[in-house]
Amino acid sequence: MGKIRDWFSYLSHFVYAEKLESMDQILQQIPQQLINGVTVGGVYALIAIGYTMVYGILFMLNFAHGEVYMIGGFTGWWVLHLLTNSSGGLLLNGFIVIILMILFAMALTGALGMGIERFAYRPLRNAPRMNLLLSALGVTIVLRNLVLNLQGAKIRFFHTSALIPKSIQVFHIGGTVISFMRLLVIGVSIGLMAILTWFVKETKMGKAMRATAQDTEAATFMGIDVNRIILLTFLIGSALGGAAGALVGLLFTQVDYYVGYVAGLKGFTAAVLGGIGSIPGAMVGGFILGIVESLATTLISSTYKDVVSFIILILVLLIRPWGILGEKAPEKV
Amino acid sequence: MALSSLGQKKIGDIPLQSLVLILAVVVVIPWIMPNNYWIRIAGNAGLWIMLSLGLNVVAGFAGLLDLGYVAFYAIGGYTYALLCSGHWNIHLPFWLVVPICALAASACGWGLGFTSLRVSGDYLAIVTLGFAEIVRLLLLNLDRPINITGGPNGLPDLDFAHIFGFTFRTVTQYYYLVMFFALLVILASYRLKRSRLGRGWEALREDELAADAMGVNTTYMKLLAFGIGASIAGGAGAVFASWQGGVFPNNFGFSQLVTVYCMLILGGVGNIWGVILAAIILSILPEALREYGAFRMIGYGLLLVVLMALRPQGILGEISLRPKRKKKEVEEPETLKAAEELFYGDGSHDFVKPLKKGKLNKDRVLLELKDLTMIFGGLHAVDRLSLKVYEGEILSIIGPNGAGKTTVFNLITGIYPPTSGHIIFDGKEITGLKPHKVVEKGVARTFQTLRLFTNMTVLENAMVAQHCRTKSGLFSILFRLPGFLKEEERIERVAKENLGLFGARLTGFRYKQKAINLSYANRRRLEIARALATDSRLILLDEPSAGMNPKETEEITRFIRNLRDKYGYTFIIIEHKLNVVRTISDRVIALDYGKKIAEGSYDEVADNEYVVQAYLGRKKGRV
């Protein structure tokens, strides 16, 4: 009989970590968890966009994208490091430093993304998908260990407290706390997404990009240089990934050579959740994933928050195999 | 008839000499290795061989991108740990536990396959990856409130493998144990590959739709591949756990998955010997580099990228272990020779298809279409089409591009379910059946845009077609039961009989030639042979003479007629060359805009005003 009771407590463990919490306690946490969720969700969305854009145009899973994000984080750290003097003071105004960090991270990772496309993927344009996937894995391994060799396994810290005046570092709204960095991450990620949306919707290049994704051959008939569009796709996708890396560095103040794996996995999950190939889908997927993870911590347990998000992913795919905002690909015979 | 010679051959088993050689090498290795360390590395190679061959079934044979493969390895390992340790004080015997582990993993494999059936390709990859993450997290966290997996501590102090009073303890002993299992897996892989299942998977990987249309139940085959791959991984996990004497969560992580995939790709997807060689190389290489830390990983990654660009087919991709004499396609003299023959089959081949006289029988309706309609996004591709096809008839469908001819074929063979209407074959309704079910009923087809299994040989292409006529299951294939051998013999006979209809074009050395290396006309012929090899009565030919020169066209025309006269097939043919239609058809129907606009003898149809209009176009102002 004792065994049976154990099993019951075991089952309840899946629902509540230790003991039942009062509804009050849960409700009280929700606004804070939504803020947490939206912040990481924005980061996930930025990463997911890179996956989704590449997939939309080349139908490949660019596994190396997580490492691009990691290198973005290191670039941000490097800029901050160079602009900090030996006593911890800044050489420039904090806000300018933040802008420079993000811009440099985007520039470097954008170039890196184009390089990866040119040298690792373009030779395989007509090869089986599995080869492309393996090539991407190869790039992942190379980048990760290159960083390990170049700068060691040491975690790098972002000394962010000097960047912004103390008075605006944290804001309190009732019992809910929101830090400046969170606002920054939410603002910048939404801003970048808005710019991207504008770019893709309104500019000539953006239209050419969408056209190429929808019908590559017809796009060439319009005089569009498909190779250039693919490079551009990698440039933008990787730059957004790099921006996410720098933003996370500012937010969580650390970067090491191993962060790419988990970030890549999350971004990838968000992209698939939203419907891979769809840019708005990636954004929606990112925010949903971030919020689900945060709420799962309160409602279930921090131990199982990742299990919950993967189960949700699988459920969504079983109900809508093409993701939340994805388009059902027509079968061709 | 040289059937007796076939019986003596070992159909598709590892040749005895090779087997002896392998065994000798395996036995000798511990004697020539400098120390225990290298014996352990050799034993590890055995484990990796098991793992990579298991993945080879899923990703290599069936072409399914399974990123959750290590999860099954983990399930096997942890099952062993739970059933053979002091953790719950269960100490089951080794010979019982290994199959249990394999079964447990296999059950999870079926489960995963079943839930992820709706998604395909890259979505399958993410669902399986998600599954693997869930398993990993559960292993890490199921240590409380009840300790199942030991959490981060893992489960140490497992029992040694113990079989009939003998306990395996030393490295050398375990080396032999692992090698025993590795050899079993090699043998099983080999046997599977050369069976109806192996061919079915390969066909599925090459062209899922064509495989379905040739009678391969693609859904079931995918599940089977998942299940078998998982069970091999599960078994490997059990052996691994017993050797290591413990299981820990990070034994089964993403890096192990990457390693197995590297072995698979490096060895050449689907190539058993290549995968084995790659597994051996990749389990020794990192050991040699162990002292260099991160540099070895960079080398590993670069190797992958460069190799993918330079040798996308893997190191052993196109190279067979035994050097083969190269035979080139010598089309010219043969073309001349064959053109002289009135009929391809001159009787000089081993297998001659038994004759069965056939003629047009107007009393028996073999196929009937009733008000068949197919609407694609508002467009009526086929519009209320009704049609009867009699037994032994050759019916041609003509019409301009986009008239809906191929759509009619796709509807009959079940590739699309019709929007409305009925399809009745031999008195039974087949509307809405899946393609492989339609073939089973006796309707086979060819494709306008050649959908051969291009990387399979000519003979294998034809052998796939017998898939739905045979039943051998896993058990009889693995143990080579008489039923399987008999079936295999029949498959080969039927395939050769039907290829033999084309004489030297598709027989002799061509049996072993890959379909991709055939000339265009021969590919067309092979598609027809493949359709015939399904033992179907009704054959749908979609532009059988497309891409053929006038001589070849004439040949194929007579050939099709002969098939009807001598073997009693019924044909529906879509054809553009109207002189072919004229010589071949008992009856012709013309389609335009999905509607039947004329029906009757060739002359009647060809002179029909609507038909002329359909082809030449209406004159202006005469709608």
Add this chain to the structure above:
Amino acid sequence: MKKVLLLGLSVCLIIAFSTINGYAADVSKGLSIGAAGPFTGPAAAPGMEIFNSIKIAVDEKNAAGGIKGVKVKLVMGDDAGDAAQGVNVAEKFCADKTMYGVIGPPMSNVAEATLRMYAQCNLTCITTAASRPDLTEKGYHHFFRVNARDDAHGPAVGHFIAEDLKAKSVYVLNTKDTYSQGYADQVVATLKKLGVKKIWRDTIVASAKDYSSVLTRVKAKNPDVLVVGAKTAPDHAVMVRQMRELGIKAIYFGSEGAKDKKDFIQASEGAAEGAYLNHFAPDIYKIPEAAHYVKVYESKYGSLSGFGPPAYDATNILLNAMEKAAADGDITRKEVMKYMAQTKNYRGILGFPITFDKKGDLLGGATYIFKVVGGDFKLVKVAKGM
């Protein structure tokens, strides 16, 4: 044909199963020691700190003339933190006839998996971080550790929190690894024993960099003390930083890994002020004997966390044992093991004398509890007699 084959196979098997073991050799044939540990992979950061410290010790020994004039060779055995690879490393080290001792493996699960193998080939192992209690409870004689066991500090920490900090409610978080889980278990058990009623537990993912969602949960409980079991200082830094950002008032109590001035105190940019933590040794920067090592390490490899010093001492202890074993010009692994066990009151750089008990554990260690005051560690209590 088949019968011949079977016969041959069985003969081979019978011979194969009778293997011989044991080495004894002249010192001049070469002396080497192995470093087993995660030098790549997710735990590469602490792994490399250990390796670098071993290297400093070996280099110093060789610069001083080596053992009986023979230079000691250091062999890296990277296991990437994976037990399956650790087993390969063990087999390799066992097979290396010039090898007389191994520093590591520092991860408990790898140590667990290789215990049996190192014992079989009589190869001495000194771990510098593997803390699972049962590693030394299995009756092996080759396994030593200079670090404390999981069950060493937990009770002391529990007592400190309940009695000195007078906490009424405690939230305990730990990452999912052997060390941190064991630590948290011990703390919780002690707190319960001492009558603390309100205890909550949760687990976190190591090096996740974002603990804000779980901290939101902590905030809702409003505990007096937040105990965090995590292996590395950066994890503690993130945790304490985000905790203060969320406005959680609780006292922070970190496990051993937090004792890292640069990666914990400086990295958290002030948030760590007032936090407590425990360590098995006094502050390395305040020990005169350690000054030289610290200088060498920081000039060569950058900043130092808590993993290096024990590795440096362990290497020196091993080298001493080897020197004694080699005194007669002849050395065996069993001799090394014997002299290891005799190590008594070795005074290295850790600030306390090292003696091994019968099981190979550190004898008479203490739990040093520090508080972060003014950007530095201040010793507040030494708890002895565990």
Add this chain to the structure above:
Amino acid sequence: MRILELIDVDVFYGKIQALEDIQVHIEEKELVCLLGGNASGKSTTLKTILGVVKPARGRVEFMGDKISGLPTGKIVQRGVSIVPENRRIFPRLTVLENLELGAYLRNDPRGISQDMERVFNLFPRIKERLKQYGATLSGGEQQMLAMGRALMSRPKLLLMDEPSMGLAPVLVENSFEIIQRVNREGVTIFVVEQNANMALSIADRGYVLQLGKIVLHDKAENLLNNEMMKKAYLATG
């Protein structure tokens, strides 16, 4: 002035010869059609002009310059535009965006907006649907959009691949009337078509292709009354 000329063009797909010794020329402001049954090589001819496939022998000249061997983009840039088979409208781009992409290579906003007006004049229906996605248009509207899109590049030569395919008879006639109108506005047009009667009723000249060879070439009205035509269409092989 001679806009396009194909000289002695042979094209192979692997071993199969798709085009043999093709000679075609098109003069400025002409409307020329290339007729032929299924699989006679019509689409291949267009692909050769656009540089999608390269001729094994012979050359393609555009306004006197050799263009065979150039990439498609470059050929489009020189002023060749196509209404592809099945129209190939970008399904998830709006009608307006589809039109804008037609002018992808141009950088004269004023000229573009002029051409846009011209397209709206030709196809008032299109103007009503500017904000809709391409996929939501009916077959006839898609045909108009495809033509409008092709015209947006202000082409010197407009290629049309089977404009009648997949359209209901009424729409076919409509579509050909538009082709005629566009031609009268001064655009040189090369139509590849199966619907011989319809195409010849608007064309100046016609070529008839059979099994990769040009078997007939004449003025349109002569071809319309040529008995060979029916044979070329109905009796192949």
